[in-house]
Amino acid sequence: MGTQHNGTIKIISEPFDPWAELSSYETSHLTAGQIGATATFVGTMRDFNEGDDVSAMELEHYPGMTDAQLQLIADEAQTQWSLDNALIVHRVGRILPGEPIVLVACWSAHRAAAFDACRHLMEALKSRAPFWKKETLKDQSHRWVEKNTDGYSASQ
Amino acid sequence: MSIKVKCFASMREYLDLSERDIAGDGINSVADVWQQIAGDKPMPDNTLCAVNQSQADAAYAVTDGDEVAFFPPVTGG
Numbered sequence: 480m481g482t483q484h485n486g487t488i489k490i491i492s493e494p495f496d497p498w499a500e501l502s503s504y505e506t507s508h509l510t511a512g513q514i515g516a517t518a519t520f521v522g523t524m525r526d527f528n529e530g531d532d533v534s535a536m537e538l539e540h541y542p543g544m545t546d547a548q549l550q551l552i553a554d555e556a557q558t559q560w561s562l563d564n565a566l567i568v569h570r571v572g573r574i575l576p577g578e579p580i581v582l583v584a585c586w587s588a589h590r591a592a593a594f595d596a597c598r599h600l601m602e603a604l605k606s607r608a609p610f611w612k613k614e615t616l617k618d619q620s621h622r623w624v625e626k627n628t629d630g631y632s633a634s635q
Numbered sequence: 636m637s638i639k640v641k642c643f644a645s646m647r648e649y650l651d652l653s654e655r656d657i658a659g660d661g662i663n664s665v666a667d668v669w670q671q672i673a674g675d676k677p678m679p680d681n682t683l684c685a686v687n688q689s690q691a692d693a694a695y696a697v698t699d700g701d702e703v704a705f706f707p708p709v710t711g712g
Contacts, residue, residue, distance in 0.1 A: 539643060540711070541641070541643055541688070541704065541706070543688050544688035544689075544704070569712075580711075580712065581711070581712050601712065604712050605709075605711060605712040606709070608711050609643065609706060609709050610710065610711025610712070611643060611645075611706070611711070612710045612711070613644070623644060623645045623707070623710075624710040625710070626708050626710060627708075627709070627710050627711075
C-alpha cells in the first residue's frame with residue numbers, strides 16, 4: 480500500500496472468522512496506546528435475495544486487477560483520512576449463507592476518520608472492485624447478481 | 636499485434652470465452668478487440684472494459700501485448 484500507508488489486502492478462498500482475523504491483525508500490526516478508534520464492517524451472506532431463497536453463492540474475481548483495485552481504494556482512503564491502518568479481507572469461491580464475505584477495518588486516533596474511511600472503503604469496494612456473485616437458488620437453478628444496491632442513497 | 640483477452644462472470648457465458656490470445660492487423664481499440672471475439676454479438680450497454688487491469692472505455696487505444704478484459708457491473712462485498 481505504498482511506503483507511507485499501513486494496510487493489508489487479503490483475497491481468500493476459505494471461510495474465515497472476522498473477529499479472530501481482527502484480533503490477530505491488531506496483535507501483529509498495531510501498537511497499543513496509539514489507537515483511539517476502530518471501525519469495522521462485516522458483510523455476511525444472506526439466505527434470501529430478490530424474494531427468493533438462496534442456498535449458496537459462487538464469488539468470482541479478476542486475479543491481479545481485483546487486488547490492484549483494492550490497493551488503490553485503500554490508498555485513496557489513507558490519503559483522504561488520517562488512518563493508522565486499514566484491513567480488507569474478501570472471500571472468493573463457494574460461500575454458504577451465514578458465512579462472512581467481507582471484512583473492512585480502519586484504525587485511527589479519532590472516531591470520525593475511522594467511521595468515514597470504513598464506510599468509504601466499503602462503498603468503493605462495492606462499486607469498483609471486480610467481484611461477481613452467482614447465486615444458487617433453492618431449486619438448484621443459478622443466476623448472476625446483476626447489480627449492488629446503492630448503500631448511500633438507500634440510507635439517506 | 637497480439638492481445639490477451641479475458642472475460643468474466645456473465646460475459647464469459649455470453650461469449651463462451653474465458654481467455655484467448657488474438658492477433659492481427661486492424662486491432663486499434665478496445666472496440667476492435669470486442670469485434671474480433673464477439674463477431675455479430677452486440678456489446679451489452681452495461682459492459683465494463685479494462686486494459687492491463689485498469690478500467691478503460693471502448694475507444695481506448697490498445698498496443699501490442701495488452702491484456703483486455705470484458706465484464707458486467709461488479710457485485711462484490
